[in-house]
Amino acid sequence: MKKIRAFIISFSAFSVLWFLYFPIFIIIWFSFNKESVSSFPIEHYSLDWYIKLFHNQSMINAVEVSFIIAISSTLAALIIGIPSAYALHKYNYFGKNFLLKLILLPITLPGIVTGVAMLSLFPLMGIPLSLKAVFIGHTTFLIAIMITQILARFKKLDPYLEMAAFDLGASPLQAFFKVILPNIKTAIIGAVLLSLVLSMDEIPVTFFLISRENTLPIEIYGMMRRGITPEVNAVATLVFLISSAAIFISLKFNKEN
Amino acid sequence: MKNYDKYVLIFPLLLWLFLFLVLPYLFILTQSVLATDDFGKVVYDLNFDSYIKIFTNPLYYETLIRTFIYAIIVALACILLSLPLAYFIAFKVTKNKSFYYTLIVLPFWMSYIVRAYAWKVILGENGIFNSSLINMGIIDKPLRFVLYSDFSVILCLIYIFLPFVCIPIYTSFEQISKSLVEASKDLGANSWVTFRKVIFPLILPGVISGGTLALVLTLGDFLAASLLGGPNTLFISSIVQNLFGTSNDKPLGSAVGVVLLILVFIVLELSSRYEKKHETQ
Numbered sequence: 204m205k206k207i208r209a210f211i212i213s214f215s216a217f218s219v220l221w222f223l224y225f226p227i228f229i230i231i232w233f234s235f236n237k238e239s240v241s242s243f244p245i246e247h248y249s250l251d252w253y254i255k256l257f258h259n260q261s262m263i264n265a266v267e268v269s270f271i272i273a274i275s276s277t278l279a280a281l282i283i284g285i286p287s288a289y290a291l292h293k294y295n296y297f298g299k300n301f302l303l304k305l306i307l308l309p310i311t312l313p314g315i316v317t318g319v320a321m322l323s324l325f326p327l328m329g330i331p332l333s334l335k336a337v338f339i340g341h342t343t344f345l346i347a348i349m350i351t352q353i354l355a356r357f358k359k360l361d362p363y364l365e366m367a368a369f370d371l372g373a374s375p376l377q378a379f380f381k382v383i384l385p386n387i388k389t390a391i392i393g394a395v396l397l398s399l400v401l402s403m404d405e406i407p408v409t410f411f412l413i414s415r416e417n418t419l420p421i422e423i424y425g426m427m428r429r430g431i432t433p434e435v436n437a438v439a440t441l442v443f444l445i446s447s448a449a450i451f452i453s454l455k456f457n458k459e460n
Numbered sequence: 461m462k463n464y465d466k467y468v469l470i471f472p473l474l475l476w477l478f479l480f481l482v483l484p485y486l487f488i489l490t491q492s493v494l495a496t497d498d499f500g501k502v503v504y505d506l507n508f509d510s511y512i513k514i515f516t517n518p519l520y521y522e523t524l525i526r527t528f529i530y531a532i533i534v535a536l537a538c539i540l541l542s543l544p545l546a547y548f549i550a551f552k553v554t555k556n557k558s559f560y561y562t563l564i565v566l567p568f569w570m571s572y573i574v575r576a577y578a579w580k581v582i583l584g585e586n587g588i589f590n591s592s593l594i595n596m597g598i599i600d601k602p603l604r605f606v607l608y609s610d611f612s613v614i615l616c617l618i619y620i621f622l623p624f625v626c627i628p629i630y631t632s633f634e635q636i637s638k639s640l641v642e643a644s645k646d647l648g649a650n651s652w653v654t655f656r657k658v659i660f661p662l663i664l665p666g667v668i669s670g671g672t673l674a675l676v677l678t679l680g681d682f683l684a685a686s687l688l689g690g691p692n693t694l695f696i697s698s699i700v701q702n703l704f705g706t707s708n709d710k711p712l713g714s715a716v717g718v719v720l721l722i723l724v725f726i727v728l729e730l731s732s733r734y735e736k737k738h739e740t741q
Contacts, residue, residue: 208651209552212544212547212548212552213548213552215544215545215548216544216545216547216548216549216552219541219542219544219545219622220545220563222541222619222622223563223564223567223619223622223623224563224567226575226578226579226581226582226619227567227570227574227575227578229578229581229582229588230574230577230578230581233581282472283472283473283476284473286469286470286472286473287469287470287472287473289469290465290466290469290470291470294466296466296470302474305477305481305482306473306477308481308485309481311676311724311728312680312721312724313676313677313679313680313681313697313720313721313724314680315680315681315682315697315700315701315717315720316488316680316700316717316720316721317481317484317485319488319700319704319713319714319717320484320485320487320488320717321480321484322704323484323487323488323491323704323710323714324483324484324487324488325484327487328479328483339480340480342476342480343476343477343480343481346473346476346477350473375465397569400569401569403571404571404572404573406572406573406683407680407682407683410701411704420571420572420573423573423574423577424573424683424687427573427576427577427580427687428686428687435577436581439571439574439577439578442571442574443570443571443574446569446570446571447566447570450565450566450569450570451562454562454565
């Protein structure tokens with residue numbers, strides 16, 4: 204009886220794991236299919252779709268655009284996020300709890316509403332639908348990621364560290380750069396990697412703010428709307444490999460604490 | 461000097477959030493009570509027509525209700541699938557626990573679009589699902605309902621949001637002290653009673669917060685419906701997308717968006733109240 208129950212539990216656990224991973228394996232597997240119809244079983248294997256991908260100019264442009272947006276908005280979120288996380292940790296403000304909730308809105312509320320809200324107002328503010336608008340949209344939700352990640356690390360930090368630095372004669376800037384920053388370094392690296400991955404994958408807000416130039420997920424979205432092309436299998440496999448690598452690194456950095 | 465720092469450090473954040481978050485939200489709130497002229501341009505004429513339309517035209521209120529029901533289905537399915545997996549990793553895995561944990565965290569960060577695309581490959585007319593069934597001789601023509609239907613959208617959403625539910629449930633399983641479970645067994649409770657009376661109440665906050673996430677995320681999703689849905693598949697967020705796109709009725713679109721926001725706020729508030737109540741017990 205006990206054995207049967209243990210078997211049922213592990214069997215269902217592995218079934219769920221299988222459900223989580225088999226669609227990804229299917230994509231990787233079919234990216235090596237020579238035929239353009241994704242039917243089963245595969246008769247000839249080839250790297251044709253990867254070669255096609257590297258000659259697809261609009262895809263290459265989309266990758267470039269995605270990198271530019273991800274790096275610039277992550278940087279902006281860092282510049283705004285680190286000092287505010289530090290201040291929010293150290294000082295008390297009137298309406299601080301409200302502010303903490305407000306920061307989280309872009310990740311708790313449906314992206315589509317944030318997207319259409321920005322779409323409606325930005326042109327009136329003199330920001331046309333463009334990569335500039337996408338940059339602002341991404342930075343707004345990446346700030347939420349940065350602040351929550353860094354604030355969590357600050358809370359674990361020994362409060363006497365900074366005091367000790369002051370006692371030993373450090374100026375506030377010296378204390379920040381020589382004592383605080385090295386201690387939150389891994390949290391920052393983790394948050395940066397997560398921000399890059401999230402920005403590279405963002406659709407709901409980008410969808411409404413983009414004009415002519417596509418980001419990578421929007422380009423894939425467009426290809427998918429036109430039908431199944433095995434090129435998407437190849438690009439999906441690459442995206443999967445690169446984002447897994449980034450995630451592994453960021454998990455490692457988070458664990459180090 | 462100190463006080464001066466306090467505000468200088470936070471000022472860029474406040475400015476950014478005000479300009480690019482608070483103002484846009486206030487703007488659609490305003491836009492939702494405006495009207496459009498014959499060319500679809502927004503005109504400043506205060507009225508509540510959009511809200512009246514949402515609650516009188518079945519296209520809007522029925523879609524809202526249907527999406528909500530689908531969101532509950534997605535949340536429940538994610539919870540049911542998460543329970544055995546999270547339980548297994550927390551209680552049965554002794555070696556390589558962090559490897560198994562990584563297995564449930566990894567899909568959480570994986571590309572949405574890639575994961576949605578996978579189901580198109582699997583469920584399509586020439587996809588893996590149909591061609592395997594044909595090869596096995598179970599069916600002789602591809603089943604069409606599996607793709608481009610409400611079914612395929614729900615399946616895809618369950619797939620995509622499963623890690624969001626599994627992680628909090630796993631965390632609450634992990635926090636249960638093993639001695640509690642042993643105590644329950646020593647006192648004569650069998651495994652089922654132990655699960656129902658001891659373990660389940662302790663993981664309930666994790667179940668609720670994971671389920672809430674899946675529910676809220678489904679309410680706001682328009683991509684799965686547009687990629688895997690059929691001509692009759694309509695989710696509330698697809699309506700918003702349409703009204704800001706081809707149908708070009710921004711006031712109505714804003715009103716549907718505001719209603720969606722209120723719904724999400726209610727769900728989040730109920731869930732956080734529940735969690736607070738649970739904490740004090």
